[in-house]
Amino acid sequence: MSETWADTGRRARVFAAALIDLGLQHGERVAIMSGTRYEWLWCDYGAICAGGVRTSVYPSSLPADVEHILSDASARVVVAESAAQIDALRDLRSALPELTVVISLDGSREGDWLVPLEGVVSRGESVLAVQPYEALTGDDIAAILYTSGTTGRAKGVLLxxxxxxxxxxxxxxxxxxxxxxxxxxxxxxxxxxxxxxxxxxxxxxxxxxxxxxxxxxxxxxxxxxxxxxxxxxxxxxxxxxxxxxxxxxxxxxxxxxxxxxxxxxxxxxxxxxxxxxxxxxxxxxxxxxxxxxxxxxxxxxxxxxxxxxxxxxxxxxxxxxxxxxxxxxxxxxxxxxxxxxxxxxxxxxxxxxxxxxxxxxxxxxxxxxxxxxxxxxxxxxxxxxxxxxxxxxxxxxxxxxxxxxxxxxxxxxxxxxxxxxxxxxxxxxxxxxxxxxxxxxxxxxxxxxxxxxxxxxxxxxxxxxxxxxxx
Structure with a gap:
């Protein structure tokens, strides 16, 4: 698949419109739990366009580390790559009260708090023309990136x-x-x-x-x-x-x-x-x-x-x-x-x-x-x-x-x-x-x-x- 950066920008704006329509507020956290792939980029850019703050979880992270990062960041939305990750999130659901939406990149399942990426894109397309975007400043937080935790519990770096x-x-x-x-x-x-x-x-x-x-x-x-x-x-x-x-x-x-x-x-x-x-x-x-x-x-x-x-x-x-x-x-x-x-x-x-x-x-x-x-x-x-x-x-x-x-x-x-x-x-x-x-x-x-x-x-x-x- 080949796309221009203009195509990628449009995908990001569609994703942003969907996040806002799903209730994401300015400064709320969107976590991406995935390996390196094209969808990561426009989900990340889209979170920024929506006024959100992106954090991330390595797909190989242990459940305790996943819980710590998502809980510490107060993640409202998680973009997950695989069925195994979604199952792990489901097991942690009671410990993550602020998490309201899980977006599945593979689109294999939906229901309850789980929404396939295709559904999110369709939702964004339908509201794109009328969805307002949050104004951002240089002092707004763009990302919370967590340290490796080699000297203690992973700490969230506000960038x-x-x-x-x-x-x-x-x-x-x-x-x-x-x-x-x-x-x-x-x-x-x-x-x-x-x-x-x-x-x-x-x-x-x-x-x-x-x-x-x-x-x-x-x-x-x-x-x-x-x-x-x-x-x-x-x-x-x-x-x-x-x-x-x-x-x-x-x-x-x-x-x-x-x-x-x-x-x-x-x-x-x-x-x-x-x-x-x-x-x-x-x-x-x-x-x-x-x-x-x-x-x-x-x-x-x-x-x-x-x-x-x-x-x-x-x-x-x-x-x-x-x-x-x-x-x-x-x-x-x-x-x-x-x-x-x-x-x-x-x-x-x-x-x-x-x-x-x-x-x-x-x-x-x-x-x-x-x-x-x-x-x-x-x-x-x-x-x-x-x-x-x-x-x-x-x-x-x-x-x-x-x-x-x-x-x-x-x-x-x-x-x-x-x-x-x-x-x-x-x-x-x-x-x-x-x-x-x-x-x-x-x-x-x-x-x-x-x-x-x-x-x-x-x-x-x-x-x-x-x-x-x-x-």
Missing amino acids: THRSWNATLESLIAVDLLHEDDVTLLWLPLAHAFGKALSLMAVRAGYLTYIDGNLDRIASNLDEVKPTFMCSVPRILEKIHARVKTGAEASPVKRRLLDWAASVAMTTQELETTGERVPRKLGVQTKVADALVLKKIRGAFGGRLRFLSSGSGALDPAIAKWFGGAGITVLEGCGLTEAGSTTSLNRIGEVEYGTVGKPLPGTEVAFDTDGEILVRSASVMKEYHGNPEARPRRSPTTVGCAPVKSACSPIGATSASPIARRTCSRRRTASTSHRASSRRASWPCARTRHSSSSSVRAAGSSSDSSRSTRSR
């Missing part, structure tokens, strides 16, 4: 429309994504990273293929031929391991792969430092590319400009391996409390083992106890139901790094909120940025990097003819 707009504008300012790009979106949309990507697709207007089935990534890449893709380290590690394992079957193939990777990474290192590539090495690189490296790029469709990796630390050796094959990996860092991404490597300025520079509009500083302080307009308003709480990460966190930057803050003001973050075993890219050891008094997200870490102190306009495609 405003202003927060998301700040995230999108900072990504636009980096000038990585354009209307002629093509991507495959498979990351969980319940996560802040996936949510930001779903909004960025509309903001930049590029073609987006949507399929959350990990078993189909290989075949989808061959068909989609993306120009960029966002991933997590686990997937890149699996691809790397699969290529290495495939070569193990033949001693000749193994030696050829090792030789090609060594040649490519040596050439890449020389080019990165501005040194001259010896003629012999240049010839070897061309041979390696023809025999091996071109096939690795072909596995991703053959036209990737870059891969972006986040939500965890990627082994620098694996990032270099991909880089040598002609696939640039841009690692980044972020947290739910700061609206997803706060720092990112840039094409032509990649430092492996780092998360790059802070995004434009983001300030980074170091506290006296090693915490990393992040100030940006994208930082959350507060925790739901606990506005005095400070974010905190486990001391063993390895998913992000001390952020060093050569980019000066753009758009950040002294009134911008601060998020505190500390991370272990990672570092960031260099900076003349205002990184300081001062202690800040702003409310922040806290975590700590280990003292042994290597730290160098140093950051919708869309063409309606562009489209989304679901698989």
